[in-house]
Amino acid sequence: MHDKISTLEDARRVAIELGLLEEEFDTIVSILDGRIPTYTELGIFSVMWSEHCSYKNSISVIKTLPRKGGRLLVEAGEENAGLMDIGDGLAVAFKIESHNHPSAVEPYQGAATGVGGILRDIFTMGARPIAALDSLRFGELDSDDANTGRTKYLVRGVVHGIGDYGNSFGVPTVAGEVYFDSCYQGNPLVNAMAVGIVEHGKTVSASASGVGNVVMIVGSRTGRDGIHGASLLASAVFSEAAESLRPTVQVGDPFAEKLLLEATLEAIAAGVVVGMQDMGAAGISCSTSEMSFKAGTGMKIDLDKVPLREASMSAYEIMLSESQERMLVVVKPEDVKAIQAIFTKWDLQAAIIGEVTDTGRVVIDYHGERVADIPAKGLALGGDMTPVYHRATKEPAYLKEVHSFVLSKLPDDDDPAGTLKELLGSPNIASKKWVFEQYDSMVRTNSMYLTGSDAAVVRIKSTTKGLAMKTDCNSRYVYLDPYRGGAIAVAETARNIACTGATPLGVTNCLNFGNPYDPEVYYQFKEAVRGMGDACNAFDTPVTGGNVSFYNESPDGAIYPTPTIGMIGLIEDISKVVSSDFKKESDAIILLSVGESNDKFDGLGGSEYLFQQAGVVAGHAPECDLDKQAALVKALVELADRRLLNSAHDVSEGGIAVALAECCFAQGTEKQLGAKVHFPLVANGANRVDTTLFAERQGVVVLSADRSNVDEISLIARSFGLDAHVIGEVTGDRLIVRDLIDESIAELYSIYTSTIPALLGEGEPVE
Amino acid sequence: MHAVKNVLGQPDTEFVWHKEESIGKDVDLVILPGGFSYGDYLRTGAIARFSPVMKDVIRFAKDGGTVLGICNGFQVLCESELLPGVLIRNESLKFACKEVYLKVERDNTRFTSELERGEVIRIPIAHGEGNYIADADVLADLEANDQVVFRYSTAHGEVVREANPNGSLNNIAGIINKEGNVMGLMPHPERACEHILGSADGLKIFESLREYFTVTETVA
Numbered sequence: 009m010h011d012k013i014s015t016l017e018d019a020r021r022v023a024i025e026l027g028l029l030e031e032e033f034d035t036i037v038s039i040l041d042g043r044i045p046t047y048t049e050l051g052i053f054s055v056m057w058s059e060h061c062s063y064k065n066s067i068s069v070i071k072t073l074p075r076k077g078g079r080l081l082v083e084a085g086e087e088n089a090g091l092m093d094i095g096d097g098l099a100v101a102f103k104i105e106s107h108n109h110p111s112a113v114e115p116y117q118g119a120a121t122g123v124g125g126i127l128r129d130i131f132t133m134g135a136r137p138i139a140a141l142d143s144l145r146f147g148e149l150d151s152d153d154a155n156t157g158r159t160k161y162l163v164r165g166v167v168h169g170i171g172d173y174g175n176s177f178g179v180p181t182v183a184g185e186v187y188f189d190s191c192y193q194g195n196p197l198v199n200a201m202a203v204g205i206v207e208h209g210k211t212v213s214a215s216a217s218g219v220g221n222v223v224m225i226v227g228s229r230t231g232r233d234g235i236h237g238a239s240l241l242a243s244a245v246f247s248e249a250a251e252s253l254r255p256t257v258q259v260g261d262p263f264a265e266k267l268l269l270e271a272t273l274e275a276i277a278a279g280v281v282v283g284m285q286d287m288g289a290a291g292i293s294c295s296t297s298e299m300s301f302k303a304g305t306g307m308k309i310d311l312d313k314v315p316l317r318e319a320s321m322s323a324y325e326i327m328l329s330e331s332q333e334r335m336l337v338v339v340k341p342e343d344v345k346a347i348q349a350i351f352t353k354w355d356l357q358a359a360i361i362g363e364v365t366d367t368g369r370v371v372i373d374y375h376g377e378r379v380a381d382i383p384a385k386g387l388a389l390g391g392d393m394t395p396v397y398h399r400a401t402k403e404p405a406y407l408k409e410v411h412s413f414v415l416s417k418l419p420d421d422d423d424p425a426g427t428l429k430e431l432l433g434s435p436n437i438a439s440k441k442w443v444f445e446q447y448d449s450m451v452r453t454n455s456m457y458l459t460g461s462d463a464a465v466v467r468i469k470s471t472t473k474g475l476a477m478k479t480d481c482n483s484r485y486v487y488l489d490p491y492r493g494g495a496i497a498v499a500e501t502a503r504n505i506a507c508t509g510a511t512p513l514g515v516t517n518c519l520n521f522g523n524p525y526d527p528e529v530y531y532q533f534k535e536a537v538r539g540m541g542d543a544c545n546a547f548d549t550p551v552t553g554g555n556v557s558f559y560n561e562s563p564d565g566a567i568y569p570t571p572t573i574g575m576i577g578l579i580e581d582i583s584k585v586v587s588s589d590f591k592k593e594s595d596a597i598i599l600l601s602v603g604e605s606n607d608k609f610d611g612l613g614g615s616e617y618l619f620q621q622a623g624v625v626a627g628h629a630p631e632c633d634l635d636k637q638a639a640l641v642k643a644l645v646e647l648a649d650r651r652l653l654n655s656a657h658d659v660s661e662g663g664i665a666v667a668l669a670e671c672c673f674a675q676g677t678e679k680q681l682g683a684k685v686h687f688p689l690v691a692n693g694a695n696r697v698d699t700t701l702f703a704e705r706q707g708v709v710v711l712s713a714d715r716s717n718v719d720e721i722s723l724i725a726r727s728f729g730l731d732a733h734v735i736g737e738v739t740g741d742r743l744i745v746r747d748l749i750d751e752s753i754a755e756l757y758s759i760y761t762s763t764i765p766a767l768l769g770e771g772e773p774v775e
Numbered sequence: 776m777h778a779v780k781n782v783l784g785q786p787d788t789e790f791v792w793h794k795e796e797s798i799g800k801d802v803d804l805v806i807l808p809g810g811f812s813y814g815d816y817l818r819t820g821a822i823a824r825f826s827p828v829m830k831d832v833i834r835f836a837k838d839g840g841t842v843l844g845i846c847n848g849f850q851v852l853c854e855s856e857l858l859p860g861v862l863i864r865n866e867s868l869k870f871a872c873k874e875v876y877l878k879v880e881r882d883n884t885r886f887t888s889e890l891e892r893g894e895v896i897r898i899p900i901a902h903g904e905g906n907y908i909a910d911a912d913v914l915a916d917l918e919a920n921d922q923v924v925f926r927y928s929t930a931h932g933e934v935v936r937e938a939n940p941n942g943s944l945n946n947i948a949g950i951i952n953k954e955g956n957v958m959g960l961m962p963h964p965e966r967a968c969e970h971i972l973g974s975a976d977g978l979k980i981f982e983s984l985r986e987y988f989t990v991t992e993t994v995a
Contacts (some may be wrong), residue, residue, distance in 0.1 A: 450966050
């Protein structure tokens with residue numbers, strides 16, 4: 009392919025083919041002072057201005073999220089990942105990112121490289137990854153639909169890919185979530201989160217400072233994989249024809265990443281790195297322009313010096329390759345030898361490819377030809393020449409219909425025990441052991457092996473501290489009420505963190521939505537972000553970063569709006585960590601809650617119960633008073649800090665009945681404890697059995713404690729304006745709820761654990 | 776490293792780089808840890824076995840030095856023929872990370888003196904290729920010589936198929952050589968050395984070794 013394009017009109021045609029808009033092409037020409045762009049330049053613009061890299065349709069909205077306060081050290085967008093202080097001279101870096109479309113096209117590599125990419129974001133800052141989490145959403149596993157086979161293929165491939173990458177790399181995958189809903193049938197979601205620890209002052213910036221410094225590419229060679237991953241795959245609605253996009257998916261090499269991690273951290277510790285950025289989306293194009301822009305410098309790069317997998321690659325291909333396990337490093341000339349020695353020790357490439365200049369331009373030569381010469385501020389996120397759009401919004405038409413659902417038309421539940429079993433066996437609630445046992449959750453010996461806990465806790469060696477972490481989002485709530493659903497996603501994560509005794513610190517988010525050019529989708533986006541922002545303010549958890557994934561649609565329509573929340577919490581003394589399972593016979597069971605609300609759906613709106621019994625996702629999302637939620641979170645932290653609790657478990661999908669069952673069998677088959685409880689039917693509803701047992705009211709936590717602690721717990725609850733009632737005790741080996749449920753824990757557990765292996769067509773050896 | 780150095784209290788514990796030619800002098804114990812040597816893209820442990828340092832590890836073992844291989848380390852020991860048999864993919868064809876129960880078959884080794892024969896311990900596994908196989912002769916030989924140290928069992932010590940997480944022949948989780956100085960096991964004792972992480976049963980293996988070397992040194 010010739011790089012020079014002869015006429016402006018030819019160039020315009022190429023630009024459109026690459027996914028750029030007419031007006032964007034005009035802007036490009038003006039950025040280049042009227043010159044006809046080269047083919048390589050159009051390629052660079054098309055990836056850098058893609059939704060995935062430029063955030064052009066989302067940046068104006070996500071800027072409204074709270075990005076200051078708390079223990080924040082590095083603000084969102086300033087570096088590859090946010091950074092928060094955790095004391096003892098340490099900081100935590102964490103971030104979540106999507107790899108949805110690659111995983112839909114090629115589940116194993118798509119998911120694997122999603123994990124690899126987010127890990128690099130963490131260690132490129134100098135932080136050592138200590139944990140990974142994954143939030144996964146697929147189509148229905150148990151429908152009669154002909155597509156179920158493909159869904160199973162996707163689940164197996166994604167889980168295998170995540171496991172193989174994380175396990176080999178040596179980071180424990182400690183938590184996550186898996187949901188199944190038909191809205192994700194054609195467009196599954198794979199959101200990967202990584203968490204790392206770094207000493208204050210030992211971080212490295214993704215900045216190319218120091219004119220005359222040397223630019224090096226380190227790690228793996230550059231190949232033809234992943235070209236246009238960011239633009240054509242991630243930033244467009246895709247169809248059944250997406251199979252043809254498989255070459256745009258990168259191929260991962262976790263062992264190379266492990267070597268890259270060790271070499272990178274060794275180089276940073278040796279003090280020979282000026283700046284560094286990992287190469288993910290848009291490869292060399294992105295790292296050269298963003299590092300230059302951040303430092304206010306430029307770069308001159310000679311592509312002939314880039315180590316290649318195939319000699320015949322064009323400049324365009326080299327600039328757009330998303331080959332994994334590579335970093336761009338800026339080094340002082342006198343430190344080049346030291347860098348090369350370190351990378352050679354780890355059997356990795358470290359090649360000089362250019363130098364830092366003062367021109368403010370990214371200049372690329374190949375085979376003696378100038379193939380690109382573009383101002384960095386015309387490419388990089390935040391540059392004043394890059395496009396920013398404010399999209400129109402329109403309240404979605406479906407909202408009226410779903411809100412018009414009338415609960416009283418639904419007959420009350422006359423077989424609560426049967427319903428409980430159905431819920432425990434539904435794929436969204438059933439144990440995901442089949443998934444997480446394929447992940448190494450313990451490597452590095454820091455995972456506090458809590459058999460069933462609301463959030464994972466990872467201890468920090470050489471301190472008494474631990475970090476709690478979790479991802480959450482109930483997208484049905486966001487679909488029903490984008491604002492409230494966004495707030496609930498944050499609140500639920502915060503409650504989960506606080507149930508372990510940890511104080512929520514900060515949030516990273518992965519905003520998965522449909523096509524932003526659809527005003528109804530954009531309404532969902534804007535409202536959900538507004539809800540998240542208000543909730544983050546209520547919990548004093550600033551947003552440290554994340555990513556936006558638009559175009560999550562299939563021919564059947566957009567996915568439910570899914571703003572996945574990743575949250576980090578800090579617990580000062582890990583001996584105070586609380587897990588979710590009941591611990592001993594005759595402990596008191598206490599319901600701690602934010603009290604009555606005026607929810608006209610009594611917490612059944614958008615519930616799993618409603619979906620299962622009536623086959624609908626309807627009503628309003630449950631009420632969520634943020635002030636009360638914040639009080640609940642504080643109370644949980646205080647109760648744990650005073651060592652008053654033996655267990656704490658947040659009520660979510662499936663309501664109190666499911667939560668109680670989970671408390672009983674969280675310890676597996678070894679030491680199961682039963683419970684006998686009695687509580688009144690909900691007063692402000694119609695005294696229904698279903699709203700009592702299966703409603704998903706926000707802000708209800710099941711506690712267990714020594715009887716001698718009950719008074720103190722009540723006192724503390726009251727001081728936070730919360731209700732705390734003893735509803736029963738831990739006893740026997742059955743779950744007994746009023747005269748409504750009386751079931752053996754062993755049977756409930758068997759239902760809970762057999763669903764997923766059975767649906768995925770694999771009989772698992774019984775433990 | 777953390778388990779031996781900090782939990783067990785052995786400050787002289789050091790990593791040896793795989794490209795070194797020698798493991799160094801005055802070494803009591805070599806531990807080949809878990810991991811994914813060379814990514815395990817080929818057969819597990821098959822390339823690591825040729826790491827420069829392995830020559831000296833093999834020399835050390837043949838001279839009677841104490842060697843413990845955990846997970847990938849066990850695989851490397853089998854590839855190096857310091858232990859018989861081989862580890863193939865789990866029967867389920869899936870990676871498995873979970874706590875399992877092990878029945879202790881030998882308490883008269885330097886690795887297990889702090890355990891009781893017949894005792895059941897709880898230790899995690901985390902592997903994709905832990906399915907131990909060997910020729911019928913080799914297996915018969917192993918059993919006849921009492922070289923099986925740990926077997927997967929139920930919490931009550933029943934060695935049954937249901938308790939076997941990977942398909943290993945005879946539920947084998949760990950074996951020792953005839954001389955008694957080289958042991959390999961798939962489960963991770965170093966991950967079960969602190970109650971805060973769920974179990975401290977694995978520490979007993981390291982305590983056994985500490986005891987062995989303390990006594991040896993006293994006698995010497």
